[in-house]
Amino acid sequence: MEMGRAIHSRLMKAITEGRFVFTGEVEPLKTANAEDIVRAAEALRDWTVACNVTDNPRARAYMSSIAAAHIMQIRTGVEAVCQMTVRDRNRIALQSDLLGAAALGIRNVLTMSGDHTTLGDNPQAMPVYDIDTAQFVRMVRGIVDEGRDLAGNRIAGKVGLHVGITGNPNAEPLEMEIMKIEKKVALGAEFMQTQATFDIERAKGFLREMGRLKIPVLLGIFPCKSYATAEHLRRSVPGITVPDEFVEQMKMADAEPDRSRQRDRIDGVNIEFFSSMIRELRKTEQLAGMHVMTIGYERIVRSLSENA
């Protein structure tokens, strides 16, 4: 992070102080009822510094990430990393939403392209993509640092926001991914959360590059709540390689007939795999923390953070 930049969030404060942090994730769904989000956030509260609130993932029209982030912050005290995609809003709407989010007390924004409209539940929708994520980072910097919108118009008063980006350690060619990140870092991105990875060696190489670019990284991991989840991830999520050994162990844990013992064994497999991954990475690489994709499996974050 650039020297002298003001700190507006607990997440950025912790990262700047060099504390090893965990972020979790909550997912607003197709409902106007926020109880599930509140419940999930409460389960994550004591073990995370902040939680991501997803923005219509898989291009499904769900509750707004800004509204959900606000409710989560107010009702649970969990700080939000508000995901915002450039898929559904042009630059006017994005700037308007940034100001609105800041007014509601949201302090961290994660800029994303967003899964394409055609993959979603309203596939006939207009994909907007007026600006891309690099331009989005530039937009936030202009608003925060210069008090100006993208076109140079003045904004009244200060806006306190931090801008994050995503990265993908699994990307191939990795060189291209790194060049894209380098561009966004130069534009003023302050932190990164990555796509989930199970590959320690790849993560190491990626983190080394990120160390060179001096962007704090929260490495994404995806603990699996069940054998079925692991199998689904392995078979149906392109771009993520789940090690056979992990899936095998999940399968064995899953075979345990006693429900509560089964639960413990599954947790055990995850804790063993990810805690040793975290320890191993922290030994050699610069790593600001972990982003745990927890949807429906909040309890695992406690054990992971205690073992880190």
Add this chain to the structure above:
Amino acid sequence: MHGVIVIHYCRYTAVIWNLIITRQKSPEKIDEMVAPYGSVFIVGCGTCATGCGTGGEEQVKAMAQRLGGRVLGWAVVESPCDARIVRRDLAAHKGELEVADAVLCMACGAGAQAIADHTEKLIIPALDTLFIGKTERVGRYFERCRACTDCALLETGGICPTVRCSKGLQNGPCGGQVNGKCEVGEYKNDCAWVLIFNSLKRQGRLEALKSYRPPKDRSAKARPQELASR
């Protein structure tokens, strides 16, 4: 008359001149659109729609035959999108056009509107206009340009990010590319940014990937454009 020479060349040699890619609407749809009108005149296109095999002489004749008695006549205008050529090529059909209830247009949307301006007749579009394309062979076309008003091809290794990236991203790939394939269309199409990366790498110009491309000025496309260069 340079233009005429070019068109002549295209028509009588093997060269196919198709820039605007079109597709015929279904026969049922065309029948439904034509049904309310007692008599129609058919206008085809001697340029792009001939190349695409959607509105050339062969297709116009077939259409006339299918629609039968209500067809008063037909003409293949060399290029219906050129007002001068429309005037020239329809001059001989003044009488038929005057009495026709409607004109069935087998040209792209621009051609159909030029015919509408000239004839002041009700226009029935027989074709759907798809894109500005590259022809691989007859029947196989690829969209390659969206006329964005600010061509980026130099910086992007000759590959258009506006069309070939499903999100029109200008500064690099999204997180949805896997092994060079795009998340849109079930990972069957190439990710434009991987193509751009490979092309720039081949050209020894990877540095171009690092330069920031600011947001596009969309205002130029916010109204129908005109050009008066002379």
